[in-house]
Amino acid sequence: MPDSLRLLLIVLACVAVALYTWRRLHHRSFWLVVGYPLTAISVRAGWRKVALGCGLTKKRARWAFTLTPGAVVSTGTVKVRRRFRRVAVDTKPWMWLPMPTRHGWRVTLHLLEGQIPDDYSQAAERLAHSWGVHAVRVSSPRPGRVVLAATIRDPLVRVDRLPPSDELLKVTVGRLETGKPWVIDFRTVPHWLNAGATQSGKSNLANALIVGLAPQPVALVGFDLKGGVEFTPYSCRLSALATTRAESVGLLDDLVALMLARMGLCRTAGARNLWQLPPAVRPVPVVVLVDELAELYLMADKSEKDEIAKTSTALLRVAQLGRAFGIYLFCCGQRIGSDLGPGVTALRAQCSGRICHRVNDPETATMTLGDLDPAALVSARAIASETPGVAIVASQDGQWYRARSFHVSEQAAEHSARMYADLAQHWNEITAGVHTNEMNDSDLTELLNA
Numbered sequence: 001m002p003d004s005l006r007l008l009l010i011v012l013a014c015v016a017v018a019l020y021t022w023r024r025l026h027h028r029s030f031w032l033v034v035g036y037p038l039t040a041i042s043v044r045a046g047w048r049k050v051a052l053g054c055g056l057t058k059k060r061a062r063w064a065f066t067l068t069p070g071a072v073v074s075t076g077t078v079k080v081r082r083r084f085r086r087v088a089v090d091t092k093p094w095m096w097l098p099m100p101t102r103h104g105w106r107v108t109l110h111l112l113e114g115q116i117p118d119d120y121s122q123a124a125e126r127l128a129h130s131w132g133v134h135a136v137r138v139s140s141p142r143p144g145r146v147v148l149a150a151t152i153r154d155p156l157v158r159v160d161r162l163p164p165s166d167e168l169l170k171v172t173v174g175r176l177e178t179g180k181p182w183v184i185d186f187r188t189v190p191h192w193l194n195a196g197a198t199q200s201g202k203s204n205l206a207n208a209l210i211v212g213l214a215p216q217p218v219a220l221v222g223f224d225l226k227g228g229v230e231f232t233p234y235s236c237r238l239s240a241l242a243t244t245r246a247e248s249v250g251l252l253d254d255l256v257a258l259m260l261a262r263m264g265l266c267r268t269a270g271a272r273n274l275w276q277l278p279p280a281v282r283p284v285p286v287v288v289l290v291d292e293l294a295e296l297y298l299m300a301d302k303s304e305k306d307e308i309a310k311t312s313t314a315l316l317r318v319a320q321l322g323r324a325f326g327i328y329l330f331c332c333g334q335r336i337g338s339d340l341g342p343g344v345t346a347l348r349a350q351c352s353g354r355i356c357h358r359v360n361d362p363e364t365a366t367m368t369l370g371d372l373d374p375a376a377l378v379s380a381r382a383i384a385s386e387t388p389g390v391a392i393v394a395s396q397d398g399q400w401y402r403a404r405s406f407h408v409s410e411q412a413a414e415h416s417a418r419m420y421a422d423l424a425q426h427w428n429e430i431t432a433g434v435h436t437n438e439m440n441d442s443d444l445t446e447l448l449n450a
């Protein structure tokens with residue numbers, strides 16, 4: 001082999017090793033300097049073919065030179081004539097330059113006449129395969145535009161922790177597929193439904209909430225219909241815990257009475273909700289965690305009918321009116337189906353926050369997400385059992401996302417509960433006087449004036 005060729009091969013090998021090491025060690029800078037420009041050029045250059053293949057083009061009349069067969073010449077050959085005329089050509093949607101994001105890139109498109117963002121949502125999977133990326137998500141920030149966000153590989157395989165939020169009733173529980181934090185903010189979305197099959201990551205999410213809420217001035221209330229095995233270890237930070245249906249009836253009774261008392265307080269103060277009350281008299285917000293919702297509704301025999309009806313009505317009242325009076329719900333369940341009774345369907349309608357982990361039956365996914373977007377449903381059914389904690393989340397911005405919670409062990413949650421046990425207000429203190437109606441309007445006025 002000539003020396004010059006050997007030298008060239010050595011240089012090429014060194015460059016390849018340097019690029020590989022750079023990519024492994026500084027993935028982000030490698031992507032920005034090498035990966036992104038190449039991707040942007042190839043996406044932009046190949047857009048016509050991709051749009052045609054995915055059915056996103058429209059026929060438009062254009063002036064063009066065409067070749068048409070003319071008269072037959074004596075030798076038998078056909079004379080070809082060039083003509084300038086209007087022909088129908090495939091027009092692609094206008095594409096801006098792709099911009100780099102944390103996990104891939106995003107690009108804005110101008111919709112063609114007659115197109116809607118849903119046309120792009122339906123083509124999202126085809127686009128992802130054409131570009132060789134993990135997923136393409138579609139959003140429409142304003143009429144006439146769609147933004148396609150491509151993620152190169154699944155960003156939820158490993159999620160690294162984010163700093164905790166220090167805002168009241170706001171907890172960062174994981175990461176969204178877009179790389180943004182997954183935040184549960186009870187003041188924006190007061191009631192949540194968290195569905196998932198066994199071992200899908202529901203309790204992990206509840207643990208993340210306990211760790212996030214434990215240091216905050218918030219009363220935590222647990223309904224653990226799994227016989228108390230889930231929440232009993234955190235009981236030192238809980239203000240109240242019900243572990244049986246009978247205890248649940250009593251605790252829900254307290255919650256409804258508490259809500260009515262707070263209603264009276266707000267009325268007397270001329271406030272529309274708890275947050276408009278002066279801080280000195282504002283009662284502590286209450287976050288209610290329910291594990292295994294179905295157990296509250298399942299009827300073994302007819303004797304339980306009244307108890308279930310009571311529970312169902314009380315929970316629904318809390319969901320309907322609780323937000324204004326600082327009572328928030330987070331309900332977990334393996335199976336949430338209409339067969340559990342009309343109470344569940346009504347409760348679902350009140351829960352605007354929806355989280356769907358991997359589920360076993362399509363009905364639970366439909367119940368949790370079905371009235372949002374059919375594509376969310378398809379995505380939920382595709383969650384693999386190897387990735388516990390991955391869920392489809394209907395977020396406060398009205399869109400849905402794939403997300404994964406941070407892994408929070410039971411030990412970590414127990415540690416937080418023990419550490420902030422002194423912040424747990426006693427339930428008797430919180431509900432003092434709410435049942436006996438001890439506080440009449442004049443007492444409340446006195447309290448407000450004090």
Ligand SMILES: Nc1ncnc2c1ncn2[C@@H]1O[C@H](COP(=O)(O)OP(=O)(O)OP(=O)(O)O)[C@@H](O)[C@H]1O
Nearest residue numbers: 196197198199200201202203204388389405406407
């Ligand atoms: N985000 C996550 N990252 C990594 N592992 C997770 C995550 N979420 C859950 N896991 C693991 O998955 C397993 C099941 O999680 P979890 O107990 O939360 O499921 P579950 O839905 O509550 O199940 P069950 O209904 O049977 O109680 C646990 O071992 C947990 O450590």
